[in-house]
Amino acid sequence: MTPLEFADRAAWEDWLEAHHADGTEAWLRIGKRRTALALVRIEEALDAALCFGWIDGQRKALDADSFLQRYTPRRPAGAWSQVNRAKIEALTAAGRMRPAGLARVAEAKADGRWAAAYEPQSTAAVPPELTAALDPAAAAAFDALPRSERYTLMLPLLQARTAASRTRIAARIAASLGAAAPRRD
Template sequence: MLHFPDAGRFADWLSSNGDQAGGVWLMFAKKGSATQTIGRQDSIDAALCEGWIDGQGGTWDEQFFLVRFTPRRPRAKWSQVNRSRALELIESGEMRRRGLAQIEAAQADGRWDAAYPPSSNATLPPELQVALDTDPAAAARLAAMKRSDRYALILAIANGRRPDTRGRHVAAFLAAGRSDDE
């Protein structure tokens, strides 16, 4: 686990270690902590510039929380938020060679255009909407889900490449609800 006082130090670390490191847990100071660390958005910007991405996170203790950063994998999906931010970083001249290479690869294979929306703009996939229209209990379960869980379900269905894959995700959601009702 590492912590950096500012974006410049994290960017320097990524520049020096980004090709060799498989990932790193960054420590972020919570509000009210006496320790000064890089901000979350600044760390994401530095990571994007070097072709890295933020991932899972969690609490460390009363003073810190953690976020895992890793090099972007070759087929990793892009979010619309990170895509927009990457364009801003290019425009400002901050984007670096490794970050540009990831963007060019995503543009070449279609991942750039297929970036997924933020949870605030996510819409129900048609397959799920049809199921909910015919199953009021499933619609009620979806409405009762935590926002993050609902978004994860929507993305899992929407990101299915084939109709049968999307259908399996919908069927699994419906089946899980039926087993909960029993």
């Protein structure tokens, strides 16, 4: 993996224009908020990626002034977040979306993934399926976790599209917390 460095959003968009159709991934060196380095900022990088049908992924520490962020083409059946859905709507209104990005949106709207976008950590509530699956000890263990870890556990449940999937995932989460039996209160 050789990180790519772009001074601004326009340079990253130029790279995406040339490589979005045949690229498999790009690791970008992103400048931290308070650095003086001339590197594209995380918000700008994501907006540009979304315009071309790409999505952000894994992040890795690099140095005091920057980090690495992975971008890949969006998977055909990949889930959508409400945050990225709102970003796409704003980018569309601004006329920035490109055909490849618009195609990913059309696919998601056609198969229901757009409407099923999952909640961000800041607003996500514990799904009722999970509440029902947790016995008191597991519920206490879940409540003791930091908010970010609770969200990480809940994310597959928030992304599930069917009731059967939600029930199965909730049971798996409950089991991972040491409670295989459903709550009986």
